Amino acid sequence: MSSTPAATSPPRLSRALPGTPPAPPVRLVHLGLGSFHRAHQAWYTAAAPDAAEWGIAAFTGRRPGVAEALAPQDGLYTLITRSADGDAFEVVGQVAAVHAADEHEVYLAHLARPEVAVVTITVTEPGYLTGPDGRLDAGREAVVADTAALRADPRALVTSLPARLVAGLLARRAAAAGPVTLLSCDNLPENGEVTRAVVTDLAALVDPALVGWLDAHVDFATSMVDRITPATTDEDRVLVRQHQGYVDAEPVPTEPFSEWVVAGRFPAGRPRWEDAGVRVVDDVRPFEQRKLWLLNGSHSLLAYAGSIRGHATIDEAVADPACRAEVEAFWDEAGRHLELGGDAVTGYRTALLERFANPRVRHRLAQIAGDGSTKLRVRTLPPLRAERAAGRLPAGCASTLAAWVLHLRGHGAPVNDPGADAARAAASAGELAAAVPAVLDSLEPGLGADTALVALVLERATLLVPGA
Template sequence: MTTESVQHSATPQHTATQHTAAHRPRRGARPAAPTGIVHIGLGNFFRAHLAWYTEHAPDRGDWGIAAFGGRGAGLARTLRAQDGLYTLVTRHPGGPVSETVASLSACHGGAEHARLLDLVADPRTRVVTLTVTEAGYRRGPGGGLDHTDPEVAADLAALGRSRRAPVTTVPARLVAGLAARHDAGSGACTVLSCDNLDGNGAVTRRVVREAAAAVDPGLASWIEDTVAFPSAMVDRITPRTGAGEIAKVLLPSGTADRAPVTTEPFSEWVLQDDFPAGRPRWEDAGARFVPDVTAHERRKLLMLNGAHSLLAYAAPLRGHTTVAEAVADPVVRGWTDGWWDAAQRHVPLAGADLARYRAELAARFANTGIRHRLAQIAADGSQKLPVRVLPVLRAERDAGRLGPAVTRPLAAWLLSLRGGPPDDPLGTDPLGTDPLGTDPLADDPLADDLAAAAAGAPADAARRVLRLLDPDLAGDEDVVTAVAAEAAALSAGG
């Protein structure tokens, strides 16, 4: 990847002795670096992407990552026992290549809230990063913070009583951390989302500011003036790690790695360069810095993520369990090509760039070295489909094109909600870090509403389910009829 900008803010001077972790020995690996980044979301994608880019930055010795998990602490305990080290296994078509990643300086469970506040407040922390999935931002129908969410309401009430009160939702955790930074007088920092959302920087800024305003309007003003929220596009397919993978991987010390990560060779990261307190030299590891990431976000969300959602719901109807199996089926590959034909019409990039990206996607999806389970992709459909699929459906509808290519993802999702998922023969998550997602309603914030909406006559079910995604589409009889008709065709084997 080329570097479009190599300018970034000067890094404040500090020494490794400022953080006690800096000199901690780690058998077979470099010492832990002083913490410069605090990350929320200790999952596989973060460890295959942001942590990997930081590992390969030439100034990695100044930018250790203190990572926090979600509600569970199992993965954090496992990584802590390994001194934060883990193996990244890159699955090339010709065979795997392994490397040890040592960019994690500390690993914490989500409940270690006081530690999160202390680290965000520390002036040596200059970047706070997130990989919490679309659902983690707790947005309502209008895109802002969902104040009707009981957990959000409880967190805001708790912060109103004490800004150091334990909270669990991501917007509240960020507000609590930034409040601690404000109170400590630690100055500017950057909050960087690495989730698949259009304008993820603006999304993060909005939910954080709205949460802060509910706690303290003065804090919200300070955040607006002091904290940067750049947008970024992230891309690297990272399946869950299988039990067989874990059994084979060793750390440099010769002990078993209990938390390896598998990923694909391809990786892309495009960011706005807005880091007032400094950042690692990620561009030297392949990241690109551009003034506006919108077109790159749209390309990835619609073409890669949109196709993934299509495959996740439609391909199991033909007995497939992984992406590579699915696209080897000529029928499913035809569905995928139809989706790409429609999606790329609405990506504002040059035709040659889109053709190259589409060819890369086809090769990535067909990589049999990656066992990317469709059930993993299927989780949280109510959060993913509005940003991955609905923009294409709306644009094609406006252009007078409402064919099966753009209604199929929604129709297949409707069938998955009505009939339940096929069995997933690929086993359980050996790390116990999160559910496998074999049920498309598992952990979906709208699970109860979706289960009720999907029942009954197909056309009525289509209308009710669409209403939960977009009331305007639910009021469009042509869209409702087309989705219901495609669901019937898929049920009949079409």
């Protein structure tokens, strides 16, 4: 009798597989292990000529799922670069260790080692817990709890980003481990200064003597990061299995375009990122302004208006002539106030349209729509203020605000914004004509008193959803 051999399952991606890179020694720590970090900072570090010297110990945010998926893979993952012509696959091995956020003693141990030179951060904008003045919101429940915990025990388990950073720096000071750089990679203007503000403010509450140590030992570097990275899907996992012949629980899809602009002193050293394509500059601001206003600002506009018009992804939304026209209007308004000019703006706009139209990236509008109450303050309000100061009514900015108000009232993508309680309450309290100024005031006090702007936002909202 003959028998058919049982089919063997493909192996799990790990460093035991032939051809995979060995784990480099940990000299970098990352907070906020997710797809974007792995498509961007980890990828750039892997491309540096001294990559073998710069491994990353990466810690998740509140949810441990990515660490649980990557631990059996020894931190390895597959980067799927999606161009309009097809996919390219690359195993990235720079993440040498993965940990859940509650592995706090491991984190403190890393920060106490002199060879750890840089802590990079991707926790999204709300994670910095700033108040309206841009400083730490010391009255926030998480901040109050973490402050009390660190006062009682500098090694206590804490949850907020400012407290995790302060705890790590307390451990570093206690170990006399020397200088270190904190490098924010989140979409915030002057993100290094934001990090400095929240860390310094919390340090003053926990241990005032730490503030002087920060001044002498901590470099708060700034960066602008740009690479569209949609959420991983089961289809991505199946694709890797079929194409690569192994199982990867957490591959990362991304686009071909990538940019990273960095400014900092890096007193303890850093990888040779500039040899991997990173632009190292004295001032990041012109680049971050262009990216925040043009890419992120139009992303928010498309997330709200596009989803209300029935689209699910960026490529679908930008193919809609009505959405495209709104984006172009917004870009015209924002472009008048950018510090960069000429082809640095026109060429970037052209490239953005090509990137947005890439049908293989499939960046979901619902993913982009989250945390609008924080994002719009840095993506939409700055060009809006500049236009109003110039005596103009910005139709593109007004369209974003109108679509956001409708989003808060239940149209389009579902609301996923823990910081939007006041805005949601304002949006749902009565007719649209009353809701618009109230929502604008929740975004920026006094904005709802701009009667001409309110009228334009209301007009745009009723054009988008007649009878809303």
